[in-house]
Amino acid sequence: MDQTGSKMKIAVDAMGGDYAPGVVVEGVAQALYDYPDCEFTLVGHTAKLGFYLYKYGIANHPNLKLHHAETAVEMSDPSAISLRSKKNSSITECARLMKDGSVEALVSPGHTGALVAATKVLNRTLPGIDRPALAASLPHRHGRFILIDAGANPDCKPGNLVQFALMGEIYARFMLKKERPAIGLLSVGGEDGKGSSLTKTVFKALSGMPVNFVGNVESNSAFEGACDVLIADGFSGNVMLKTSEGLARLSVNWLKSAIRKNALRLTGALLAKNAFVELKSMGDADEIGGAPLLGINGVCIIGHGSSSPKAVRNAIRTARDAIRFRMNERISQRLAECRASVTDLESMF
Amino acid sequence: MDQTGSKMKIAVDAMGGDYAPGVVVEGVAQALYDYPDCEFTLVGHTAKLGFYLYKYGIANHPNLKLHHAETAVEMSDPSAISLRSKKNSSITECARLMKDGSVEALVSPGHTGALVAATKVLNRTLPGIDRPALAASLPHRHGRFILIDAGANPDCKPGNLVQFALMGEIYARFMLKKERPAIGLLSVGGEDGKGSSLTKTVFKALSGMPVNFVGNVESNSAFEGACDVLIADGFSGNVMLKTSEGLARLSVNWLKSAIRKNALRLTGALLAKNAFVELKSMGDADEIGGAPLLGINGVCIIGHGSSSPKAVRNAIRTARDAIRFRMNERISQRLAECRASVTDLESMF
Numbered sequence: 001m002d003q004t005g006s007k008m009k010i011a012v013d014a015m016g017g018d019y020a021p022g023v024v025v026e027g028v029a030q031a032l033y034d035y036p037d038c039e040f041t042l043v044g045h046t047a048k049l050g051f052y053l054y055k056y057g058i059a060n061h062p063n064l065k066l067h068h069a070e071t072a073v074e075m076s077d078p079s080a081i082s083l084r085s086k087k088n089s090s091i092t093e094c095a096r097l098m099k100d101g102s103v104e105a106l107v108s109p110g111h112t113g114a115l116v117a118a119t120k121v122l123n124r125t126l127p128g129i130d131r132p133a134l135a136a137s138l139p140h141r142h143g144r145f146i147l148i149d150a151g152a153n154p155d156c157k158p159g160n161l162v163q164f165a166l167m168g169e170i171y172a173r174f175m176l177k178k179e180r181p182a183i184g185l186l187s188v189g190g191e192d193g194k195g196s197s198l199t200k201t202v203f204k205a206l207s208g209m210p211v212n213f214v215g216n217v218e219s220n221s222a223f224e225g226a227c228d229v230l231i232a233d234g235f236s237g238n239v240m241l242k243t244s245e246g247l248a249r250l251s252v253n254w255l256k257s258a259i260r261k262n263a264l265r266l267t268g269a270l271l272a273k274n275a276f277v278e279l280k281s282m283g284d285a286d287e288i289g290g291a292p293l294l295g296i297n298g299v300c301i302i303g304h305g306s307s308s309p310k311a312v313r314n315a316i317r318t319a320r321d322a323i324r325f326r327m328n329e330r331i332s333q334r335l336a337e338c339r340a341s342v343t344d345l346e347s348m349f
Numbered sequence: 350m351d352q353t354g355s356k357m358k359i360a361v362d363a364m365g366g367d368y369a370p371g372v373v374v375e376g377v378a379q380a381l382y383d384y385p386d387c388e389f390t391l392v393g394h395t396a397k398l399g400f401y402l403y404k405y406g407i408a409n410h411p412n413l414k415l416h417h418a419e420t421a422v423e424m425s426d427p428s429a430i431s432l433r434s435k436k437n438s439s440i441t442e443c444a445r446l447m448k449d450g451s452v453e454a455l456v457s458p459g460h461t462g463a464l465v466a467a468t469k470v471l472n473r474t475l476p477g478i479d480r481p482a483l484a485a486s487l488p489h490r491h492g493r494f495i496l497i498d499a500g501a502n503p504d505c506k507p508g509n510l511v512q513f514a515l516m517g518e519i520y521a522r523f524m525l526k527k528e529r530p531a532i533g534l535l536s537v538g539g540e541d542g543k544g545s546s547l548t549k550t551v552f553k554a555l556s557g558m559p560v561n562f563v564g565n566v567e568s569n570s571a572f573e574g575a576c577d578v579l580i581a582d583g584f585s586g587n588v589m590l591k592t593s594e595g596l597a598r599l600s601v602n603w604l605k606s607a608i609r610k611n612a613l614r615l616t617g618a619l620l621a622k623n624a625f626v627e628l629k630s631m632g633d634a635d636e637i638g639g640a641p642l643l644g645i646n647g648v649c650i651i652g653h654g655s656s657s658p659k660a661v662r663n664a665i666r667t668a669r670d671a672i673r674f675r676m677n678e679r680i681s682q683r684l685a686e687c688r689a690s691v692t693d694l695e696s697m698f
Contacts, residue, residue, distance in 0.1 A: 218595075
């Protein structure tokens, strides 16, 4: 239940991701069991969903509704397609349900660009927020940190990054349970004067704001735990996120082929197997499940395209928690509190 | 010997890096033995070098000269210091020796920003090159790729990236022995239309040039081997480089602590030890030794601040190979060849 006692309403894009709709329906089945205080609207081509609803035994579940969407956005489609030739895609329908108040949150393991485009146009941003931003969670030596923007905005103005900092601060309070999270600015040198013209302007603005700003943070230091929230433009933030993914996969492949080279190594690896399992779980994206697109009117959680059922279920958990935490209300409050300290915000666009 | 039969002349910054001057002198001692066709000028505070020259038995080596530099740039110094308050630093003196023709190449495991600043002003860029760029080498699934610019220019115009592509192509011919290396553009989506306003302009320019341009490449795909040369602005390139470093260190630490948790795992890890050693060597930065700052009049190889003697020796090897390969001459030739295909290059600045 949310704070008013009624069920929380969440739309789930059944057609999003590489293994849709099977894994999404399976994830929703888990969530129906785990979160009886939620009501789910599964959005997709209903004729294609039937088989899976029966397979996972949720065809007649009282907390499940269906909503038909004729098409689906493919991962290779351009972002604007959700607003143009695929106006009746499952992504667009999810955004529409949130726009008309049928649901409070949407979850999609789908196309990030299409979700950003659809929610920006249909749901609009919160007052005082110019661009929504993707908040990803990455591991560091002692825990996790939030990277914002992880890819929603390839081109940013300084004012966008200032807003990302405030949204990231609120999300860290919720996600990391830290009241005054340390906020760092992704840059190419740890010293104050270093960086691009964009980061130098943002550095000055953040220095004058009532946040726990710890200055420039290089990407290697972020993995050492230099900050709780790392502020970046969406281009370099996305490069950082995808470099982590790519390198993690490369290392695992290397290790596997190095170990398979002889029997002694293989025996050793079997004995140490739990250590590898533990290592894998530390960087486990499925455990987090989804990254919120912050700054949208409504809660929007984006899962990885290759999400597992567990990841879908955990993305739903994040959506539910964000509703309960009243995240958007807190972001708006924080913006109002800080507006006085960034008087020249308009000049930063 | 270079092609004229005289010894190749290389200046080495003895005061650069975290373990200077000891590891630098040790690296030069190895290089003196391995490369009798080179003559080295060790640049640093001569009074501080004496002990190490005797320790490594090279005090009276016929192929070694000393050149005094009163000060040294610290890693925490701002980049411009090499041209302002530390005009007689070892970095500045190296650049000066290359300017007056005393040496053909310089090697420094020092402050990247200070080296860029000193060489840009004292040595200037090659004709047709507006900004020098750092070319780092990173591992992918089947070999290595070149990332250019890895951090020399935090702010770039489209025209800079076009020039980086041509310099990267020549360096890949030399470093990867590929005549027509696949050139990718670092972006936030693999599809043609994706990216920032910067990358979209560069995409169009590269598409019209006589290079083997394979389009946008996301950072995760680069680790799968999507291209031989990855073109980036110096900000996101540096984020990519340092994310790789940070994540590699984090993974090793995780694995170590997971393995130490019990005796069974530890035994297993000991049996599989060679697999770990092999894994480590695949990503070994010491093996590469240094990244060239391309586009400078003269050869400039920058080593990692924490370079080992082996890394210093290998950076010297790279400098020697670049002289023998006549890298700058080839870059200038390639620029001339391609100038016709990028007629609107000026509009990209």
